[in-house]
Amino acid sequence: MGRLAADVTGGREIRATLDALRTAGSEAAYxxxxxxxxxxxxxxxxxxxxxxxxxxxxxxxxxxxxxxxxxxxxxxxxxxxxxxxxxxxxxxxxxxxxxxxxxxxxxxxxxxxxxxxxxxxxxxxxxxxxxxxxxxxxxxxxxxxxxxxxxxxxxxxxxxxxxxxxxxxxxxxxxxxxxxxxxxxxxxxxxxxxxxGPTTPLSSRERPAPTSVATVRRSLTELAGTLLVTDHRIDSVPVLPAAVAIGWALGAVEHAEGRRAVRLRDFSVHKGIVFDGTGPDECRVVMTPADGEVTVAVRSVTKDGTVRPHYAATVLAGPAPAPAAPLTGLPAPGGGADAAGLYEDGTLFHGPALRGLRRVLADEEARLVLECEPVATDAGPADASWYAAGPADLLLQAALVWVRRFRSAAGLPLAVGGVELHAPLTSPGTFLVVVEPVRRDGPDSRLTVTACAPDGRVLARFTDVSVVSAPQLAAKFTG
Ligand SMILES: NC(=O)c1ccc[n+]([C@@H]2O[C@H](COP(=O)([O-])OP(=O)(O)OC[C@H]3O[C@@H](n4cnc5c(N)ncnc54)[C@H](OP(=O)(O)O)[C@@H]3O)[C@@H](O)[C@H]2O)c1
Structure with missing residues (x-):
């Protein structure tokens, strides 16, 4: 039927075109x-x-x-x-x-x-x-x-x-x-x-999404010498920043699937990785696809074969997150108070290479605003294209500052409900980090932490950031 209809309409078009040509004074044969x-x-x-x-x-x-x-x-x-x-x-x-x-x-x-x-x-x-x-x-x-x-x-x-x-x-x-x-x-x-016409290729190279479990290895020995680790010490012992593990999850899925990974949910720390000489040499980042998402488990295996879970997260498929409304009412960079003391008074424990929080621009429980300069980004090619552990770590540092100031406790990041990358966080220049509590009254400290350009344009957002606090941590941070 389709072919018949095409023949009939085609015939009509041909006759109409020949008539138009003759009317215009041309001679045409079909x-x-x-x-x-x-x-x-x-x-x-x-x-x-x-x-x-x-x-x-x-x-x-x-x-x-x-x-x-x-x-x-x-x-x-x-x-x-x-x-x-x-x-x-x-x-x-x-x-x-x-x-x-x-x-x-x-x-x-x-x-x-x-x-x-x-x-x-x-x-x-x-x-x-x-x-x-x-x-x-x-x-x-x-x-x-x-x-x-x-x-x-x-x-x-x-x-x-x-x-x-x-x-x-x-x-x-x-x-x-x-x-x-x-x-x-x-x-x-x-x-x-x-x-x-449009010079857009009709189709782009597609890598099939993995349908079975895939594992990549991350060397801890190589990472041990990087500033991200050597300047991230608690009680004098280097500890892997949670921001690196988030980058591993995003990066592993990005490389496996050949698409930019910009959204992640349910990141949790089971057991942090310490570099005290007794730990494993490498971690396995195990990716299990399910329903268009990829659950990622970061594990290590001890010499006797015991499997240790360290971190877990789910990397979301699909396009970029819905555009985030720019933040308004932000204080201008350069004002407020110097943030250097936060690295000395037991609030934060980070060494010089990671000290990217520069100024406290607004110091309220409802909204803490910090001015930042990008810091070491040497986690290497394992990160995703829009993510770098150095700048991302500043969002987690800012959450710790909020907990210290408004809950009077030193803390460490325990979980991140969601990560959304709206723009590359790899070389952001001077940027602001805004910390807002999900609920102001509760005892728990679930926070929304947003990195934005000085004009309020959102670069990245961590939602439902949970911090575990313990009285003895402050002493360890200054140790
Ligand atoms: N449409 C597009 O988006 C597009 C894009 C890029 C390039 N093109 C090129 O543009 C040209 C026209 O495409 P179209 O979209 O107009 O396609 P179409 O409507 O399918 O027309 C193709 C034409 O080719 C004729 N044809 C096929 N085999 C033939 C044969 N052995 N001897 C004589 N005629 C023959 C058909 O005649 P019958 O109807 O009698 O079978 C028909 O008139 C094609 O060369 C196509 O490759 C089209």
Whole structure:
């Protein structure tokens, strides 16, 4: 039924076009011929061959299929009108009379497209043929037009829906006609292969999401010498910052799935990793996909084979988090009080390389605002592309400052309900960290910690940050 309807509407369009041409004073003949049939093509063109000065080759068919499922006969069906078809039309015309040769190729050939390896090859052959024909036919302008997807023709409603989903704009018929006519302008004379319409590739490289458990290893021996660890000491013993473990979870999933990891939930510390010489040499970051999310467990294995859980989190799939409203009413950087004392009075324990909290700009329980300078980001390539443990650690430091000031206790981060990255946290320049309690009255200290640019634009947000506090910690922090 679809084919029948297409034939009827196609017939109508052809008649309307011929009528319009005649009305405009042109003479036109419409010859229907299978151009893969050399003899039939030659016979059909014979009465006209000495008057033809231009050739527009637009024949094409699709037989989309992943390469593993392609059949030789289908590949031949796709190749034939483009390649054998062009050859037989050219053979039927005297080459020396041609002034214009225009080939309809496709961005599928230029960039490639899923399911269209044969179609892409055929179109790319048209491109390379155009380049060589420029020399073979010196009297002709030879151009291969690599069209983006049109909102008509072989783009069926189903294919159209796929393009719309991917945000690829389609060429509307009047725009396509304008681009085609424009191609005959003198300034386009040198175009041999040209892309017309949106230059967006039709499909991008996709890595299949892992469906089974995957494990990556993180060397603790290599990390032991980095400032992130050596300047992160509690009671003189280096401890792995929780911010590094969050980066491991995001980074491992990003690398495994080939997509930017920007959202994580339910990060918890089971047992921190201390570098006191008795600990493991490496950690295993174990990723288990489920329902589009990936649960991540960071574990170590002792020499006797005992498995120790250290951290857990779930990395969320899907696009970036919904845009966050910029923070308003922020104090200007440079004011408030110097924050250096926080690193001396038992609030924080971090060494010089991690001392990124510079000023306390607002000092209220409802909203603590700290000015920060980025600090050491040497956790290495294990981090995700928008995440760096050094700057991220400042969000956790800020939470500890709030707990110390408003709950009079030294603390350590225990859990983070959610991590959202709205912009790269890798080289933020001067930025602000804003700490707000989820509830002001309760004894527990669940906090929302937001990193933002000085103008309030949100860079990253940690929600439901829980801090475990203990009276003896303050003494250990100054130790
Ligand atoms: N639509 C797009 O988005 C798009 C994008 C990039 C490039 N292109 C290229 O633009 C050209 C036109 O595409 P379209 O969208 O208009 O497709 P379409 O509506 O399917 O038209 C293809 C045309 O090719 C003709 N054809 C196929 N095999 C033939 C053969 N052996 N002998 C003679 N004619 C043959 C068909 O004739 P019948 O109807 O008689 O079968 C039909 O008129 C194609 O070369 C395509 O590769 C299209």
């Amino acid at each position: 010859l229907a011929v299978d151009i893969t049939d050399q003899a039939a093509t030659t016979a059909a063109l014979a009465p006209h061959r000495d008057r033809v000065t231009g050739l527009v080759h637009g024949a094409g068919v699709l037989a989309d299929q992943l390469i593993a499922h392609k059949k030789a006969s289908e590949i031949e069906r796709v190749f034939a009108p483009k390649l054998a078809g062009l050859r037989s039309v050219l053979a039927a015309l005297p080459a020396e009379r041609l002034r214009h040769v225009v080939l309809f190729s496709s961005v599928a050939g230029f960039f490639g497209n899923q399911g269209q390896s044969d179609y892409a090859m055929a179109n790319e052959v048209l491109n390379t043929w155009a380049a060589s024909a420029r020399r073979m036919l010196p009297g002709a302008r030879v151009t291969s037009l690599n069209w983006g997807a049109w909102d008509s023709g072989m783009v069926s409603p189903q294919i159209k829906a796929v393009f719309e989903e991917r945000g690829i704009p389609l060429i509307q018929a009047p725009e396509g006609a304008r681009l085609f006519a424009g191609q005959f302008a003198p300034e386009r004379a040198a175009d041999t292969v040209t892309v017309l």
